[in-house]
Amino acid sequence: MSCDFLAQALPGVQKLSPYVPGKPVDELARELDLDPARIVKLASNENPLGPSLKVIEAIQAELKELTRYPDGNGFELKRALAEHYGIQASQITLGNGSNDILELVARAYLAPGLNAVFSQYAFAVYPLVTQAIGAEGRAVPAKSWGHDLDAMLGAIDQSTRIVFLANPNNPTGTWFGPEALAKFLQAVPEHILVVLDEAYIEYAEGNDLPDGMAYLAAHPNLLISRTFSKAYGLASLRVGYAISSVTIADVLNRVRQPFNVNSLALAAARAAMSDTDYLIQSRHANDHGMAQLEEGFRKLGLSWIPSKGNFIAVDFAQEAAPIYQALLQQGVIVRPVAGYGLPTFLRISIGTAEENTLCLEALAKVLSRG
Numbered sequence: 550m551s552c553d554f555l556a557q558a559l560p561g562v563q564k565l566s567p568y569v570p571g572k573p574v575d576e577l578a579r580e581l582d583l584d585p586a587r588i589v590k591l592a593s594n595e596n597p598l599g600p601s602l603k604v605i606e607a608i609q610a611e612l613k614e615l616t617r618y619p620d621g622n623g624f625e626l627k628r629a630l631a632e633h634y635g636i637q638a639s640q641i642t643l644g645n646g647s648n649d650i651l652e653l654v655a656r657a658y659l660a661p662g663l664n665a666v667f668s669q670y671a672f673a674v675y676p677l678v679t680q681a682i683g684a685e686g687r688a689v690p691a692k693s694w695g696h697d698l699d700a701m702l703g704a705i706d707q708s709t710r711i712v713f714l715a716n717p718n719n720p721t722g723t724w725f726g727p728e729a730l731a732k733f734l735q736a737v738p739e740h741i742l743v744v745l746d747e748a749y750i751e752y753a754e755g756n757d758l759p760d761g762m763a764y765l766a767a768h769p770n771l772l773i774s775r776t777f778s779k780a781y782g783l784a785s786l787r788v789g790y791a792i793s794s795v796t797i798a799d800v801l802n803r804v805r806q807p808f809n810v811n812s813l814a815l816a817a818a819r820a821a822m823s824d825t826d827y828l829i830q831s832r833h834a835n836d837h838g839m840a841q842l843e844e845g846f847r848k849l850g851l852s853w854i855p856s857k858g859n860f861i862a863v864d865f866a867q868e869a870a871p872i873y874q875a876l877l878q879q880g881v882i883v884r885p886v887a888g889y890g891l892p893t894f895l896r897i898s899i900g901t902a903e904e905n906t907l908c909l910e911a912l913a914k915v916l917s918r919g
């Protein structure tokens with residue numbers, strides 16, 4: 550008889566459900582025999598603008614070096630980030646996407662018998678990395694779909710090592726303001742690592758979302774996680790980063806793979822940082838798209854959770870799975886969030902004006918059939 554290698558896996562791993570990504574365009578095209586060019590994917594919070602031209606040029610220039618290992622220390626990218634934020638390069642940890650950062654943090658600071666605290670409806674990767682390590686994930690009931698920071702403080706105990714905060718949160722789009730963050734950081738025990746995930750922060754300039762960087766100096770237990778996947782438009786290349794104290798960065802750099810960010814990603818990220826116009830354009834397109842979708846939802850009599858991200862969670866007040874399926878038939882891919890405990894919601898990423906229009910038209914069609 551052969552060995553049961555599921556039973557041999559760590560108990561936490563046996564109970565894991567794999568992360569469910571948005572449906573790829575080509576997959577739907579194959580299933581429905583549709584032209585991929587006619588499919589609208591608003592399922593993975595990707596930047597709808599396509600990559601910056603500076604990024605494409607940087608990648609082309611880098612291609613001839615493909616036989617070589619990338620710079621394992623990411624010197625140039627770290628230098629650019631350090632300059633941009635006015636910090637030391639030694640405070641930076643680069644990741645294969647910011648998902649990598651979240652995993653490194655769990656690997657370095659969690660173990661069986663320890664726990665991490667996060668919010669109900671928070672980003673799925675927090676419970677995933679926590680459970681994979683054999684630690685306990687504590688999901689604290691949400692307040693109005695968002696983080697209940699006081700209750701999260703209350704959930705911390707002797708065995709807590711990490712608190713994960715997403716601001717804004719995915720998939721709900723909810724956020725907390727500067728006062729709430731300051732109060733939380735004052736109250737949280739100093740030995741607890743606070744991971745502030747700001748994957749969407751670039752969309753939120755100049756409004757009431759706190760900039761985590763401003764709190765770093767006063768709180769050595771704070772780690773800020775950011776990514777090039779969203780507003781910078783590099784989701785496919787997998788590059789993100791953490792900014793923390795030098796000590797925490799040193800710890801994370803011990804556990805990461807030596808070449809966790811590839812050379813095309815390093816070059817692309819630097820080019821993306823230099824293209825301020827692209828970032829501004831991304832933000833404007835997002836603001837307009839958000840307004841367009843909200844207006845459309847209003848006309849359709851739908852309600853939604855106000856969002857500071859590049860996506861919006863819409864409440865259909867009925868099981869949303871059939872609506873998701875019907876939208877697929879129309880060539881529109883959105884994201885079911887029943888796995889998050891939100892079975893009446895669908896999460897819709899903000900697309901181009903044209904994509905948003907197609908999405909709203911498909912929704913109108915699907916909903917009118919009842």
Ligand SMILES: *Cc1c(COP(=O)(O)O)cnc(C)c1O
Pocket residue numbers: 594645646647648649672715718719746748775776777778779784787788789
């Ligand atoms: C998209 C997202 C990330 C970024 O993931 P990458 O690995 O950087 O692509 C991180 N956190 C949240 C909350 C997200 O929604």
